[in-house]
Amino acid sequence: MFGPAALLWTCCALAEGMTANFTLDNEIHAGFVARRLRSQERREMQREILAILGLSQRPRPSLYEKRTAAPMFMLDLYNSISTGGDAGPTQPPPPPPVPAQDSRYLRDADMVMSFVNVVEPNVDAFQSHRYHRDFRFDLSRIPEGEAVTAAEFRIYKDFVHERYENETFRVSIYQVLQVKRQREVDLFLLASRVVWAAEEGWLVFDITATSNLWVLHPSQNLGLQLVVENLNGKGVNPRSAGLVGGSGPQNKQPFMVAFFKATEVHLRGIRSASGHKQRNPNRSKNHKQENPNQEVLKMTEAAELLNVDQKQGCKKHELYVSFRDLGWQDWIIAPEGYAAYYCDGECAFPLNSYMNATNHAIVQTLVHFINPETVPKPCCAPTQLHGISVLYFDDSSNVILKKYRNMVVRACGCH
Incomplete structure (x- = not known):
């Protein structure tokens, strides 16, 4: 099972590793990419995103009329909690009023589900x-x-x-x-x-x-x-x-609606970054230490040569995920897609303020220039993630409103 952050990884991997097949525009456009996805690419995307949504396969509702009572009520709930900035290229209409009691239930719930008689x-x-x-x-x-x-x-x-x-x-x-x-x-x-x-x-x-x-x-x-x-x-x-x-x-x-809260928290296993430490073969007890002044000179020269301007530095880039382009408009009610964004850019010395670097990243950058073969450069990664809500039909034509955490990049930084 993939966690919510897996989509961000997938999109970045596609953007970086499949450059020949995918072209990202500087502005939000109607789908993942400027061209249509091939069948295999579409299936891979569908499988990854379904895993993030917690579904083993795409629902196939027998009835998906969106203007009946339950879907309309659920759409009111969706509009009351959705933010316009992440819904897609067009702003949604102002959310209709939701009763105070339902707003309280909705605030504490991570899933809402309606049922028909x-x-x-x-x-x-x-x-x-x-x-x-x-x-x-x-x-x-x-x-x-x-x-x-x-x-x-x-x-x-x-x-x-x-x-x-x-x-x-x-x-x-x-x-x-x-x-x-x-x-x-x-x-x-x-x-x-x-x-x-x-x-x-x-x-x-x-x-x-x-x-x-x-x-x-x-x-x-x-x-x-x-x-x-x-x-x-x-x-x-x-x-x-x-x-x-x-x-x-x-x-x-008539219909029934229920609000749910997860009783179990499934934590993804964290892969250990530690391993057997290998000694630098170039180092020995008799290894001659460089003059500190030479180290400072090396760092100064590196700063002049590798100073990255703001256009190349770590920052947030546009990336719009379209559910409609995946052929899911028959079971996903809202949204049609959302702006996921991704992080990309250099984390080079010196780390300017707009790179939103951690103190550890600053130290790591300094050590990297002293010994680049031992310590890698910091990576450009999300520093702030927000969730989205998805409204969809299940196989029984019930309507589900579910909140998904860590789906939208709000800020990037060097880590």
Whole structure:
């Protein structure tokens, strides 16, 4: 499995090692390179980036309509946390307002996932069940190591124009504990709220505890049941109360959304840079030390000969990664690509202030000029990395919003 920083390495390697095949412009352009990727290059890129996204293969959703309720809600979340500078060559529209509670959940989460109802999704069950409706959500696609920090069931309520126009309803959500014969069920009340007939908008119910139970014990996932009553306790058809079912508009379909936080941190193994130290064959006990003044003279001459101007020095360069050029527009909702950038340039003596060199790099540079065969020059590498968020469909057409760290170079320096 490749870590998030692997993409930066891959892009730099392509830029440096495949110069004959790849041409980088000085400005952001529509894809990785000025020309189209060949089939083999495309497959290699796809494999590397999928590994960074934590996917063994590209999702192939059966339905990827982006204007339905769940994707639109998830896109609102995405826009609320995405920064315009990393989204691509065009600035996104201003993010729509996100409820304060969802903003808090989103701030603490590293992944958000929406789920569509799998109980007769194309049939309006409000017609066959007079006073209740059943919902069930497939949570089997949740990645390992993710714990539910918050979960909500969302259903849209339209304005009621008919005989219930001036009435008030109680909408209750139950967890189905057991299904008995003759369709009898044992229920556990999760949440309820009172709504006016004239009320319009999304009704949100907290189902966090139940979702955690379903993740830990999938066999207990028997779904939810929604019940509507008037304030006298008499059952009311949910459709008559304005609740939108399966036959309603696509952008008002009910869905579930869950916020996740990783419970395990997978650290990549750090390769040891140490090894058997080899003595310089040119050095011996009788080796004559050079005059310190000669060392200073050598460094001064090197500075004059190797002083690199700002154009050649270590700095950040443009590099835009296009998901569309990879043929992934059918499952990645946003962004179409992002500005990854890369670091390149000389770390030569003297290290000027714009090179953002560490103290160690400065010392290493000095020692390199004294004995270049023993100590290499510092390398130009990222000193500051930022993350991006990616919104995409999985194989079950659920929508996932995931944050990926260390994907964008913000600053370079000599190390």
